[in-house]
Amino acid sequence: MEEGTSKSPSNCASTVDYGDADPFQWDTREDCQVRQILDRVADKWSLLVIALLDNRRLRFTELRREIDGVSQRMLTVTLRQLERDGLVKRTVHPVVPPRVEYELTPLGGTLHATIQSLVTWTEQHQQEIAQAREAYDKREAEPV
Template identity: 75%
Template sequence: MEDGTLMSHSYCPDTVDYTAKQWDSREDCEVRQILDRIADKWSLLAIALLAGRTMRFTELQREIDGVSQRMLTRTLRHLERDGLVRRTVHPVVPPRVDYALTDLGGSLHETIQALVTWTETHQGEIAAARTVYDTASAAGSVNPAPATS
């Protein structure tokens, strides 16, 4: 392979160097695409709910406050495509469909749980930092970054 030639169009050479830039910011970077998918709030909630148990679509929809049927369907399809969720259709009338985490999805849940634990541990510090920031911002001593379009 010639110098400067990518291994594939979605290959991200920077992902093996765990420095400040742990994934390529290009839209076609596979690592970025995966992170975008699993860090989505609906995906995180679905994975958390499916940890250790199988659920039907309506159960998931009832438990995930604010998710539309369309968005939950899309989320579950993406998670299934990525090998994180297993969809089982039972041959009964009316059709019954169950969702469960695969082993890969279960290993991701362990990582998500660590993030939730960190958040619970530090939520007081974060709330205090927000209060300090908001107070300083209201007093005009903090210049929030301009919104980007």
């Protein structure tokens, strides 16, 4: 690795070509496309939108009602980005007043399955994580 180039997930290291490098070193790849995609699909609002659109179409107002705490602007931005990435399809129905519905694309559906696996893992291990947090907090609270 070149001097001054970080391997930190928060820093893009596009100055190094690793060819067939370890696939988990995604942060070292040119333009950090994997990190950019992960940043998009793993953010708080995107995960909720993808989960809510599983096997159904929802209007903007329905999504906003279902997602506690999301602003109109943030939901609009999230939906546009997911649409741009090919994960969500936006359909405008030619009626008055206009009716717009959102649904997952086939690609978005594959992501939903992945998210569901992550949720399942979290549910299976939440007690272990809670115990680890408790043990850590106890260790950190002890005087040195």
